[in-house]
Amino acid sequence: MKIAVCGKGGCGKSTVTSLLAKALARRGKEILVIDSDESNYGLHRQLGMKLPRDFTDYFGGKQNVLNDMMLSKFTHQFFEETWTIDDIPEDYYSLKDGVKLMSSGKIHQANEGCSCAMGTVMTQFIQNLRLTEDQFALMDMEAGIEHFKKIGELSESIQKPFYYVFNKVTKENQEMMYEAVWNSSRVAVSLGADPGIMGEGLMGKELSEKPDAIENLTEFLLSI
Ligand SMILES: Nc1ncnc2c1ncn2[C@@H]1O[C@H](COP(=O)(O)OP(=O)(O)OP(=O)(O)O)[C@@H](O)[C@H]1O
Numbered sequence: 001m002k003i004a005v006c007g008k009g010g011c012g013k014s015t016v017t018s019l020l021a022k023a024l025a026r027r028g029k030e031i032l033v034i035d036s037d038e039s040n041y042g043l044h045r046q047l048g049m050k051l052p053r054d055f056t057d058y059f060g061g062k063q064n065v066l067n068d069m070m071l072s073k074f075t076h077q078f079f080e081e082t083w084t085i086d087d088i089p090e091d092y093y094s095l096k097d098g099v100k101l102m103s104s105g106k107i108h109q110a111n112e113g114c115s116c117a118m119g120t121v122m123t124q125f126i127q128n129l130r131l132t133e134d135q136f137a138l139m140d141m142e143a144g145i146e147h148f149k150k151i152g153e154l155s156e157s158i159q160k161p162f163y164y165v166f167n168k169v170t171k172e173n174q175e176m177m178y179e180a181v182w183n184s185s186r187v188a189v190s191l192g193a194d195p196g197i198m199g200e201g202l203m204g205k206e207l208s209e210k211p212d213a214i215e216n217l218t219e220f221l222l223s224i
């Protein structure tokens with residue numbers, strides 16, 4: 001199963017991705033986490049791992065990728081064959097407790113130019129990735145579409161199932177979240193605002209919590 005974790009900036013995409021990856025791995029599943037956010041440096045810390053080398057380097061670096069794209073008028077295919085998780089070269093992932101982490105690439109310097117090279121390589125990689133029933137690819141996306149309703153519309157327009165994960169839920173905001181969604185039957189779980197998660201997040205530590213909401217989300221995903 002390939003899962004894209006989307007939402008507005010700071011809503012908890014990387015936190016939910018990390019907690020979910022760990023929960024699925026505890027159940028013996030093989031997990032690939034894809035860090036596709038070029039500007040944030042939090043995910044590998046939440047997973048307690050080293051930041052892997054930029055995957056765009058495998059294709060000669062960002063500038064080479066851009067050249068290939070432009071010379072081919074954006075038709076260049078970076079993958080000749082389908083890949084499995086095992087095909088990812090050793091230099092380009094970190095591994096811990098059944099979770100592999102790879103990174104499309106980060107912005108390392110000022111004025112590096114556009115990030116479309118990383119986006120293109122990763123989009124093609126995900127399209128070419130073949131998974132078994134026991135493997136999950138979790139994509140931690142950069143902050144994007146903010147509106148619950150729009151996310152629902154876009155997913156339906158490409159015939160992909162989508163589910164909402166409410167995060168940082170409090171007694172006060174829960175009702176507002178329900179009012180904002182496209183379809184409340186699509187709300188998979190609500191994860192409360194948790195001081196433990198917040199503290200580890202602020203300190204850049206590996207997340208150690210096992211919230212019930214994430215355990216429930218994991219069981220739900222395994223059941224569909
Ligand atoms: N359930 C929660 N309870 C308390 N704090 C949380 C919770 N979920 C996330 N946070 C905190 O909120 C902040 C943003 O979380 P996170 O980095 O996961 O969001 P994000 O959506 O990935 O952000 P970005 O859009 O910048 O990538 C972090 O400090 C994190 O520790």
Ligand SMILES: [Mg+2]
Nearest residue numbers: 013014037040
């Ligand atoms: Mg993030």
